[in-house]
Amino acid sequence: MSKKTIFLLIGLIIVSVAFFVKIQPVAAASIIITSPNGGEQWKVNEVSRVNWTASGVNYVRIYIYDPTISDSGSVNYIYDGAILASQGYYDWTIQQNQLPGGSTLPRNYKIRIDGVDTTAIGAEVKTQDYSDAIFSIVASCGPYSDQIIYGSTSGGIVWGSNPYTDDSDFNKAALHAGLISAGQTATIRKTSAGYLYNFTGSAFNGVTTLPWTTGWCGVTVSLVSLGTTPSVAVTSPNGGGTWNLDTDQTISWTATNITTNIVPSGADWTFTVKLINTAAPSAPVILTNTLASTARSYSFNLASNMLGPGSYKARVELYNNSAIFDESDSAFSIVSLVTPSLTISPTNVYFGETYTFSGAITGAAANSSIYFYLQRPDGTLKYENYYIGVTDSAGAFSGQTTQPLATGQIGTYQSWVKINGIESNKVSFTASSKPTTCFPDGALIKLPDDPKVYIIINCQKKWIQTAEEFKDDGYKWEDVKETSSPVLQAYSDYLQAASNLLRAIGQERVYKVVNGKLLWVPTISAFNAQGLKWSDIQSVPESEINNYQKAKLLKAAGDQKIYYITNSGLKRHILNEQVFNSYNNKWNDVVSVSGTELNAYPDNNLIKQEGDNKVYKLESGQKRWIKTAEAFNRLKYDWNKVAPANATEVNAYQEGTPIE
Structure with a gap:
């Protein structure tokens, strides 16, 4: 093929390709x-x-x-740079x-x-676009998302919106919202922080002075009405x-208008409970400050390592607003926990007679009310919450209550006392019908x-406590007769007889029981003068004494x-009623005895005033100062016969000639 022919073929191919291929235009940006x-x-x-969305460009700038x-x-x-458009x-981050x-x-x-x-x-900018309409950017509110004002009217407004774009601080926003008026007090709360801030219509009284524009943002100002205070x-x-x-212990209270909608979910509206010592009111003991607003007790x-004994009041207040509070109307006492101990006599009684129950209480708190309980053998109570007096300054009590015990259940009775809600030990005694006939x-x-x-x-009945005592008194075992329990219980104990003589085992002092009290027989001559018999002395444990x-x-x-x-x-005549009362004596503690019994006690004629070294001799209603020990x-x-006396008694004697 000739070169001419080849050239013509190539030309035809090029023309053909050009005819069938369409050239694509460049895409628009x-x-x-x-x-937004x-x-x-x-x-x-x-x-x-x-x-x-983007097309026809590689990057964007915003x-x-x-x-x-x-x-x-x-x-x-x-953004300081270009961003891939795709x-x-x-x-x-704004x-x-x-x-x-x-x-x-x-x-x-x-x-x-x-x-x-x-x-x-x-x-070169190939294309651009704008937001179709405006959007807003506001200042950050930090961690807080809501503020609430408490007042007496309703209303709400977004700060900075028309027509109140001149609100430069929270006060104006509150006023424009209709929540407060000039001079009124309102409260704003940052919900997350839990703090309460007070505002008035004309001044800001909170803990920060940030204006509304930077401190609070344009959030909704709204109201939760409290109704009444x-x-x-x-x-x-x-x-x-x-x-x-x-x-x-439990402290209880009532509350009104304290509801969970006062703050969102009521989360931070809590109660604080305190105990206030009236002697140191500025240093209260805080028991809790996290009680929910729904709590009422x-x-x-009451741990002893938390506070000490004293006079106290309970106080309950709102943790978020301590101006809302209440205290006990008057003080109550907090005392150390003690368990009172009770003893009581007699331990055997007869129905149908009136008995004097004598008792001694120790280990109680001072000036505490005492309530007497008496339980029958079947468990029922004859006396319950029977008031019998108060303990003295040392927490002790020694007294008596005269009660008739009518015919009832034969058996063991129990008695006890309660002091400040604490029970004493229980003391037992037996009650029975008096025997119609007695053993000789x-x-x-x-x-x-x-x-x-x-x-x-x-x-x-008198218990012969040992075989030696039985033998020494000349008793014979063949003379002992058996009897039944009811018959034995019908006899009261000889221990309680009016002529009973007691002596603590191992001690020399002899006491005579007179009207439920022990009277010390001080000397052998006094014992013999009263015609008492040594064989009648009963030795008992010292606890009985x-x-x-x-x-x-x-x-x-x-x-x-x-x-x-x-x-x-020794005996000393009490000159007058003033002297009698100066020792806090009680008239029902005076025991009547015979003249022989009284004269068995030698006279006390040497006295000295408590806290003073002067010793006086009493003669014919006068006091004579013995000026020297010589x-x-x-x-x-005898120095052992000098007895103490108080100032009232010493001053009751006329001054006599001193002894030198």
Whole structure:
């Protein structure tokens, strides 16, 4: 084939290809913003997403545009560089210094996106788009999301919106919302922090002075109406009464207008409960400050390491507003926990007779009310909460109560006392019908299954405590007769007989039981002068002696003079009623005895005033000062017979001539 022919074929091929191939035009550049596209509200320091679609460009640059500021959209970029157009979004952490006019928020903006082919600054803009409508950017509210004002009217407004764009602080916003008027007090709450701030219509009284524009943002100002003022009223303890340390106690109260809608969910509206010592009211003991607004009582253990004994009031207040509170109307007592100990006599009684129950109480709190209980053999109570008096300053009580015991259940009764709600030990005694006939004096009796042997004396039984005593008294075992338990119980113990003589085992002092009290017989001559018998002395444990009250005040039958028996067994005439009362004596403690019994006690004629060294001799109603120890010894006076006296008694004697 010739070269000419080849050339013609190539030409035809080229023409044919050109005829069938269509040359495609270059695609047009396009950017379309899909958000924000109008109406959104974004916040400074929060992340917001810009979305777009793009074609015909490789990269985009994004700007923030304020329609009121010319050229703002070309210099205020939100990212310092180009972004791949195909990415389609950018997550923007909004910085206030990026915003045109950003020193004053909120403001309205649009987003502008430019499409470019290269990352070079100043690259040719192929296309661009703006948000279809404005959206707003507001200042960040920090961690707080809501504020509530409490007042007496309703209303609400978004700060900074028309027509109140001049609200430069919270006070104006509150006023414009109709929540308060000038001069009124309202309260604003930061919900997350739980603090309460007070405002008035003309001044800001809170803990921060940040203006509304930077401190509070443009959030909704709304109202929760309280209706009437909240109130709290303590109901228990509300005055009087006693609490023991280391016991469980409860403080109760009522409250009105304290509801969970006062603050969102009622989360931070709590009660504080305190105990206030009236001697130190500025240092209360806080029991709790986290009780929910629905609580109406608080139970706790009154631990002794938390506070000490004293006079207290309970106080309940709102933790968020301590001006709303209440206290006990009057004080109550908190005392150390003690368990009272009780002894009682007699231990055997007859039905149908009246008996004096004498008791001694120790280990109780001072000035505490005492309530007596008496339980029958079947468990029912004859006496319950029977008031018998109060303990003295040392927490002790020694007294008596005269009670008739009508015919009832034969058997063992139990008695006890309660002091400040604490029960004492329980003391038992037996009650029975008085025997219609008695074994003759000297009869020996016992129960079939009990080795104890008793001798009958004046229709009473006396336990012969040892075999030696049985033998020494000349008794014979063949004379002992068995009897039944009811018969034995019908006899009262000889221990309680009026002429009974007692002595503590191993001690020398002999006591005579007179009207339920022990009267010390001080000397052998006094013992013999009263016609007492040594064989009648019964030795008992010292605890039995301690069960009795000692007789200290005596008078002779038919005579009005009252005498005091000193610890050394001497008697001293009490001059008058003033002296009697100065020792806190009680008239029912005076024991009547015969003249012989009274005269068995030597006179006490040497006294000294407590806290003073002067010793006086009493003569004919006068006191004579013994000026020196030499004079005292020269006259052979006995220092052991000098008895103490109080100032009232010493001053009751006329001054006589001193002894030198």
